[in-house]
Structure formats: structure tokens, C-alpha cells
Amino acid sequence: xxxxxxxxAPAARAENAQSAQAITHLLRRLHFYIGLxxxxxxxxxxxxxxxxxxxxxxxxxxxxxxLYTSASxxxxxxxxxxxxxxKHMGAEAHIVAVRPAPAAGATTRVMFRGAxxxxxxxxxxxxxxxxxxxxxxxxxYGTSGILPFRTWLDYLHRNLLLGDVGRNYSELxxxxxxxxxxxxxxxxxxxxxxxxxxxxxxxxxxxxxxRQRHWHTTLGLVLLAGLLFFSATGLTWSNWAxxxxxxxxxxxxxxxxxxxxxxxxxxxxxxxxxxxxxxxxHKAMMTHHAEHEPLSPAQFDAVLAAARAANIDAGKVEIRPxxxxxxxxxVSEIDGRWxxxxxxVAVNPHxxxxxxxxxxxxxxxxxxxxxxxxxxxxxxxxxLANQLVLALFGIGLCLMVVLGYRMWxxxxxxxxxxxxxxxxxxxxxxxxSLSGRFLLSVLVIALAFSLPLMGxxxxxxxxxxxxxxxxxxxx
Numbered sequence: 274x275x276x277x278x279x280x281x282a283p284a285a286r287a288e289n290a291q292s293a294q295a296i297t298h299l300l301r302r303l304h305f306y307i308g309l310x311x312x313x314x315x316x317x318x319x320x321x322x323x324x325x326x327x328x329x330x331x332x333x334x335x336x337x338x339x340l341y342t343s344a345s346x347x348x349x350x351x352x353x354x355x356x357x358x359x360k361h362m363g364a365e366a367h368i369v370a371v372r373p374a375p376a377a378g379a380t381t382r383v384m385f386r387g388a389x390x391x392x393x394x395x396x397x398x399x400x401x402x403x404x405x406x407x408x409x410x411x412x413x414y415g416t417s418g419i420l421p422f423r424t425w426l427d428y429l430h431r432n433l434l435l436g437d438v439g440r441n442y443s444e445l446x447x448x449x450x451x452x453x454x455x456x457x458x459x460x461x462x463x464x465x466x467x468x469x470x471x472x473x474x475x476x477x478x479x480x481x482x483x484r485q486r487h488w489h490t491t492l493g494l495v496l497l498a499g500l501l502f503f504s505a506t507g508l509t510w511s512n513w514a515x516x517x518x519x520x521x522x523x524x525x526x527x528x529x530x531x532x533x534x535x536x537x538x539x540x541x542x543x544x545x546x547x548x549x550x551x552x553x554x555h556k557a558m559m560t561h562h563a564e565h566e567p568l569s570p571a572q573f574d575a576v577l578a579a580a581r582a583a584n585i586d587a588g589k590v591e592i593r594p595x596x597x598x599x600x601x602x603x604v605s606e607i608d609g610r611w612x613x614x615x616x617x618v619a620v621n622p623h624x625x626x627x628x629x630x631x632x633x634x635x636x637x638x639x640x641x642x643x644x645x646x647x648x649x650x651x652x653x654x655x656x657l658a659n660q661l662v663l664a665l666f667g668i669g670l671c672l673m674v675v676l677g678y679r680m681w682x683x684x685x686x687x688x689x690x691x692x693x694x695x696x697x698x699x700x701x702x703x704x705x706s707l708s709g710r711f712l713l714s715v716l717v718i719a720l721a722f723s724l725p726l727m728g729x730x731x732x733x734x735x736x737x738x739x740x741x742x743x744x745x746x747x748x
Contacts, residue, residue: 291704291706292704292705292706292709294704295701295702295704295705295709296701296705296709297459297460297463297464298695298700298701298704299698299701299702299705299713300456300459300460301460302696302697302698302701302738303452303456303698303734304453304456304457304460305681306698306734307449307452307453307456308453308674308677308678308681309681310730310734311445311446311449311453311730312674312677312678313674314442314443314445314446315446315449315450315453315670315674316670316671316674316675317433317442317446318430318442318443318446318447318507319666319667319668319670319671319674320667320671321426321429321430322430322503322663322667323663323664323667323668323671324426324429324430325423325426325427325430325651325652326651326652326659326660326663326664326667327660327664328422328423328426329423329652329660331422332419332420332422332423335420335422336409336411336420336422338408338409339380339399339408339409339410339411339420340379340380340399340408341378341379341380342378342379342380342401342402342403342404342406342408343378344401344403344404344406345403346403347403348374348402348403349402349403349405350574351371351373351381351570351573351574351577352570352571352572352573352574353405353570354373354381354383354400354402354405355368355371355383355570355573356570357400357405357407358383358385358398358400358407359383359570361398361407362385362396362398366385366386367385367386367596368383368384368385368568368594369384369385369386369395369593370384370395370591370592370593370594371383371384371573371591371592371594372384372418372589372590372591372592372607373402373577373590373592374402375588375589375590376588380399380400380401380402380408381399381400381401381402382397382398382399382400382413382418383397383398383400384396384397384398384413385397385398387412390412393414393415394412394413394414394415394424395412395413395414396410396412396413397410397411397412397413397418397420398410399411412424414427416607417651417653418607430443431443431510437512440511440512441512441726443507443510443511444507444508444511444512444513444514444515444726445726445727445730446507447503447504447507447508447511447514448504448508448511448514448724448726448727448730449727449730450500450503450504450507451500451501451504451505452727453500454493454496454497454500454501454504455501457490457493458493458494458497461490461493461494478683481683482680482683482684485676485679485680485683486680488676489673489676489677489680492669492672492673492676493673495669496666496669496670496673499666499670500670502646502649502650503650503666505646506646506647506649506650507650508724509643509646509647513724513725513726514723514724514725514726514727517722517723517724522639522643523544526637527637527639527640527643528544528640529544529636529640529643529644530544530631530635530636530640531544531617531631532601532603532617532618532619532629532630532631533601533619533628533629534595534600534601534602534603534619534629535599535600535601536598536599536600536601536621536628537599566596566597566598568594568596572594572602572622573592573594575625576592576594576602576604576620576622576625577590577592577604578625579604579618579620579625579626579627580592580604580618580620580627582627583618583627583630584616585604585605585606585616585617585618587606587607587608587614587616588608589606589607589608589614590604590605590606590607591604591605591607592604593605594622595622598623601619601620601621601622601628601629602619602620602621602622603617603618603619603620604617604618604620605617609644609647609648609651609653609654610648610653610654610655610656611654611655613633613644613645613648613654614633615633615644616630616631616632616633617630617631618630618631650663693745694742694745694746696741696745697738697739697741697742697745698734698735698738699735699738699739699742700742717731
């Protein structure tokens with residue numbers, strides 16, 4: 274027996290059609306608000322990020338005196354290089370870390386705690402490993418070890434040189450970027466303009482608008498994956514949303530494993546937040562202020578040899594001494610290029626035995642993806658190709674914002690034109706069914722708690738819309 278298919282009632286079909294139209298209206302209006310109010314923040318973030326990823330080679334040229342040496346011959350022991358830096362800085366100077374010369378012609382970097390250093394900053398002394406000559410001193414920043422020029426660009430990209438308050442701009446951009454991208458794709462899918470219509474209209478303002486929208490949409494679709502990627506990775510670096518993401522990762526055990534530096538075994542290793550330096554966490558860059566054991570330069574030779582014997586074989590490594598008798602030294606690989614080399618070992622500075630080891634190969638999938646995401650976002654993972662792709666993406670995103678403003682200018686209302694109630698989010702909300710309002714409310718509240726700056730700015734959008742809606746009704 275075949276079942277008889279009963280068509281949906283006309284009223285139900287009409288309600289579904291109205292809900293679909295309401296959702297499209299909400300998406301279009303929200304996309305407009307994101308472009309109008311958040312667009313400048315997205316533009317600045319894209320522009321400054323592009324400048325940052327294009328400048329590693331320029332920074333190497335600016336600081337060639339400190340970074341490189343033309344001396345030829347056999348490298349002196351690392352202990353002698355460290356001793357030379359200590360002699361230059363004074364016996365009271367505190368060594369934070371040492372980065373041996375990664376290749377022939379490069380200098381060794383001995384990093385001290387700076388008197389006026391900012392979060393994650395150190396005072397780096399550059400040593401010629403062959404002649405022990407002091408090649409210079411510069412402030413270095415973070416695990417990346419960038420120098421003053423790119424540190425300035427990094428701060429410009431992250432907080433507009435305004436400190437913690439300025440970080441809100443980049444978080445606001447990252448919070449809305451993925452919504453703008455997915456919303457724009459949905460609008461394209463539901464309201465595509467036939468290309469023939471664009472081609473046949475040549476001189477009118479409408480034709481110019483359609484051409485601008487065509488290129489804006491095309492760029493958005495081409496850059497869609499990148500928009501989502503940079504929104505996600507940018508949020509992990511942010512302040513409010515970033516803290517929520519870190520708490521979630523910690524709750525589910527998705528943080529990056531770290532070596533256990535406790536020699537008596539009483540304290541387990543604490544997982545690492547890869548964004549600590551970008552959250553302003555200075556702990557990793559500081560030595561202990563309490564009384565500590567004096568360091569011997571000879572320890573650096575023995576600790577590095579123990580790490581090399583434990584297969585810490587990357588050219589770029591960092592040695593972090595411990596200043597307490599019950600703490601191990603840490604030797605870490607710091608090469609974020611593909612294939613990633615970020616293994617680390619803890620070494621007992623008394624008998625030079627490896628006490629713990631963490632290998633990138635043993636990281637969980639989420640920890641690996643986080644590591645790769647960070648390095649790709651910074652233009653490191655795939656070297657020059659990575660830089661060029663990010664630069665093209667950044668330029669494309671800037672162009673998208675400009676095209677969006679051009680579209681708004683072509684469709685701008687006249688100065689004395691009366692606002693329509695339909696040009697508001699409130700109008701679309703009222704057209705939704707009760708179930709649609711409930712589901713949308715749950716989604717918005719969840720996102721607002723997860724992405725606080727998005728929630729606050731959305732409230733401002735709604736306040737603006739409510740005022741416009743009431744005025745249009747009273748007109």
C-alpha cells in the first residue's frame with residue numbers, strides 16, 4: 274500500500290516563507306551594520322597584519338649588525354659566549370634564556386631581564402660565536418624573538434599602541450568577521466543577481482552598485498576560508514573571548530602539554546597556553562625574584578649536550594635556566610616552520626640527566642591545530658609562501674571593506690529622507706515566528722556570553738535600530 278503525501282497547508286507554507294524572508298532581512302541588515310560600524314576595525318587589523326607579515330626580511334636587514342657575523346672559524350663553546358655576555362652586562366644581570374647561533378654566520382642571543390622591559394620583553398645581547406665580540410643589544414619580544422621594528426608593528430596590529438584598552442579593537446574585528454563572512458555567503462546564495470543584469474546596466478547608479486557588489490561578493494567567496502581562519506585564530510589571542518576559549522580548552526584538556534620542571538616530582542607539569550606572551554603574561558620571560566642559585570656558564574654546555582643527546586636536534590633552540598635547586602632547566606625547540614619542531618626537555622642542572630620530555634608528535638590533535646594555526650597566522654609555518662598568501666589575503670580584505678563602503682555611498686539615503694521601519698533589525702525580528710525568535714534568542718545569548726564584545730556591540734546596534742524604528746512609526 275502506498276502512502277498518500279499530504280501537502281502542507283497554505284498557511285504553514287506562508288509562515289515558512291515569511292520566516293525565511295525575515296531571516297534574510299535580519300542577515301542583510303546585520304551585514305550592513307557590521308560593514309558600517311565594524312568595517313574600520315577590520316580594515317585596520319587587515320592592514321597592520323599585512324605590514325607585519327611582510328617585514329621579517331626587512332627586520333633582518335635593519336638589524337643585520339646584531340643578527341649576523343662575517344667571522345669564519347669554529348664556534349667557541351656556548352659557555353664562553355654566555356660568559357662574554359655576562360661580563361658585558363655585569364655579574365648581577367639575570368639571564369632569562371639563551372638561544373645559540375642557529376646556523377653559521379648567525380649570532381648567539383643571550384637574553385636578560387630588562388629593567389624597564391614590558392610584558393614578554395627581554396634585553397638581548399648578541400654574541401659572535403666565533404670571536405665572542407658583542408655585536409649589539411636590542412629589546413626582543415616573546416617566543417618569536419622579534420626585534421623593536423616588528424615589535425612595534427605587532428603592538429600596532431594588536432592594540433593600536435594603546436595598551437590593554439586598544440586590544441578591544443582587534444577582538445571586536447575578530448568577533449564579527451566570521452559572522453560577516455558566513456552571513457555574506459548566505460545572502461549571496463539566497464539573492465544572487467544574474468550576471469546579464471549587471472552587464473546590461475552600464476551608466477546608472479544601480480549599475481555601479483551592482484558591479485561593486487559583484488566584486489565585493491566575489492572577493493568574499495574567494496577569501497571565505499581565510500576569513501573564518503583569521504577570525505578563529507584572532508579570537509584565541511583576544512582578551513575576553515580568548516580567556517573564555519582558554520578556559521574551555523583547559524576544561525576539556527586541549528591545552529598544549531609542557532615539561533615537568535619539578536625535580537622532586539611533587540608538582541605535575543602545567544599545560545601551556547601558546548598565547549601567553551600575547552595576553553601580556555610576563556611569567557615565562559622572567560627569572561625568580563627570590564634567592565636563587567648562582568649560574569655557571571659551564572652549565573649551558575652540559576645542559577645543551579644532554580638535550581642534543583635526547584634528540585632535541587632543531588637548529589633553533591632556547592635554553593631557560595632555573596634559579597631554584599628543585600627546578601630543572603628547559604631546552605625547547607622553537608622552529609615553527611613546517612615540519613614543526615617544538616619538542617622540549619627538562620634537564621637536571623646538577624647531574625645533567627633528562628628528567629622529562631614533551632614531543633610535538635605526541636600532542637593531541639587540538640594542540641597541534643592550535644600550534645599550526647598560530648604559526649600560519651604569523652606567517653611562519655610555510656615561510657615566504659605563507660607570507661605572500663597572508664599579504665594577498667590582507668590586501669583583499671582591505672579592498673572588500675572599501676568596496677562595501679562604496680556600495681553604501683551609492684545607496685546612501687538622502688539627508689532628509691524619512692527612515693523606513695523595514696530598514697531595521699526590529700522589523701525582521703517581529704516577522705519571525707515564535708519558535709524562530711526563541712531559537713535566535715538562545716543562539717545570540719550563547720554567542721554574547723562567549724564573545725562579550727560582540728554581545729555589547731550588538732546591543733548598541735539594537736539600540737540604534739530601536740530608536741530608528743520608533744521614529745519611523747511616529748513619522
